Amino acid sequence: MQRLDTRWRRRATGIAFSVGVVALVTGGVFALRPIAPVVSLGVLYVLAVVAVAVAYGLAYAIPVSVGSMLAFNFLFLPPVHTFALRESENWVALVVYLTVGVVVGELATRSRRLGRQAVEAETLRQADAVKTAVLHAVSHDLRSPLTAIRAASEGLDSPAVQLDAREREELFETIRIEVHRLERLVNNLLDLSRLEAGPARRTPELWTVDALVASALEQLGPEADRVETNFGVDVGLVRVDGPQLHRVLVNLLENALKFSSPSDPIDVTVESGGGRILVRIRDRGPGIAEADRERIFDAFERGSNSGPGSGLGLAIARGFAEANGGRIWAEPGAEPAGGSIFVLELPAVEEAAEVPR
Numbered sequence: 001m002q003r004l005d006t007r008w009r010r011r012a013t014g015i016a017f018s019v020g021v022v023a024l025v026t027g028g029v030f031a032l033r034p035i036a037p038v039v040s041l042g043v044l045y046v047l048a049v050v051a052v053a054v055a056y057g058l059a060y061a062i063p064v065s066v067g068s069m070l071a072f073n074f075l076f077l078p079p080v081h082t083f084a085l086r087e088s089e090n091w092v093a094l095v096v097y098l099t100v101g102v103v104v105g106e107l108a109t110r111s112r113r114l115g116r117q118a119v120e121a122e123t124l125r126q127a128d129a130v131k132t133a134v135l136h137a138v139s140h141d142l143r144s145p146l147t148a149i150r151a152a153s154e155g156l157d158s159p160a161v162q163l164d165a166r167e168r169e170e171l172f173e174t175i176r177i178e179v180h181r182l183e184r185l186v187n188n189l190l191d192l193s194r195l196e197a198g199p200a201r202r203t204p205e206l207w208t209v210d211a212l213v214a215s216a217l218e219q220l221g222p223e224a225d226r227v228e229t230n231f232g233v234d235v236g237l238v239r240v241d242g243p244q245l246h247r248v249l250v251n252l253l254e255n256a257l258k259f260s261s262p263s264d265p266i267d268v269t270v271e272s273g274g275g276r277i278l279v280r281i282r283d284r285g286p287g288i289a290e291a292d293r294e295r296i297f298d299a300f301e302r303g304s305n306s307g308p309g310s311g312l313g314l315a316i317a318r319g320f321a322e323a324n325g326g327r328i329w330a331e332p333g334a335e336p337a338g339g340s341i342f343v344l345e346l347p348a349v350e351e352a353a354e355v356p357r
Contacts, residue, residue: 017052021052022048022071025044025068026071026075032044039077048064049065053112145182146182148175149179156172184254188312188316191319192316202241202323204240205240205241205242207240208235209277210231212240212249216253219250220257226257226262227268229268230269232271235272237348237349238348241320245320245324247316247320248316248328251313251314251316252281252313252314252344255313259339260283265284266284269282275347275348276346277346279343279344280344281343283340287339293329296314314328325346326346331343
């Protein structure tokens with residue numbers, strides 16, 4: 001039923017457009033009669049045929065061509081206000097205009113069809129390119145944890161390997177860490193699909209930033225020991241979707257840890273002012289080239305100094321931040337330590353309310 005309504009609506013729109021274009025050209029012919037021969041002005045109706053052919057196809061262009069011929073005959077060719085013709089050249093002019101209108105309409109329709117096919121082909125090509133990019137991007141992130149899990153599990157299962165309690169615990173810890181990496185990759189892919197499907201749905205609640213940062217640090221496991229936090233005085237509340245901001249902070253922190261050496265700390269500074277709350281996450285990595293500071297937030301994109309990876313974390317972080325009224329950008333780290341600073345900006349809430357724990 002809805003498909004029929006859409007079809008009839010398109011037909012009605014096409015008819016109205018066709019009538020309107022013919023009327024517009026007719027008005028133009030009326031206006032130009034004092035400065036040009038009437039017979040030569042009939043070629044203007046070809047413009048109406050082309051416009052309709054491009055917009056709605058040959059099925060509408062042919063009636064417009066015939067209607068234009070009849071309107072031109074009735075209104076401008078003597079004897080006017082009749083469909084009779086006094087001079088033979090007027091017959092020739094009408095036949096030529098009708099033929100030209102049909103031919104041009106057919107060419108315009110073919111061009112429109114070829115253009116649509118080219119767009120469809122390009123869309124398919126881009127879709128294939130995206131699929132290839134996804135496979136290349138996630139293959140390393142999938143292969144590394146799977147290899148580590150397989151090696152650890154084979155070590156635990158092999159009767160030829162004698163392990164003490166500490167070594168067994170280390171292998172179990174390796175499996176737990178790599179499983180969490182796989183879970184995060186799957187979650188990133190799911191989050192990206194949700195963001196690309198449309199605006200992220202959110203359930204806003206009042207949170208303190210320190211509670212959000214604490215939940216993100218819990219997700220990091222032992223690597224959270226490398227993160228040093230510094231919270232400003234009287235940092236206000238934020239009204240955000242807690243799980244989404246959790247993903248934002250986890251992805252930003254993991255990115256900082258990934259590009260810093262195991263001996264370097266990650267600094268997290270939270271400050272407020274002007275109705276905004278800023279969370280600055282600083283790493284000690286190689287830094288980001290100025291040309292890459294915006295591109296790295298696109299899905300499957302990585303900076304020129306980055307290693308292998310899916311390139312999803314920053315894109316998802318920005319998507320969820322923007323869905324909650326915030327934004328994210330990258331800045332160069334201060335010398336001499338260098339590195340990069342990722343800034344998460346969120347709107348502060350002034351009202352007092354109960355905060356979830």
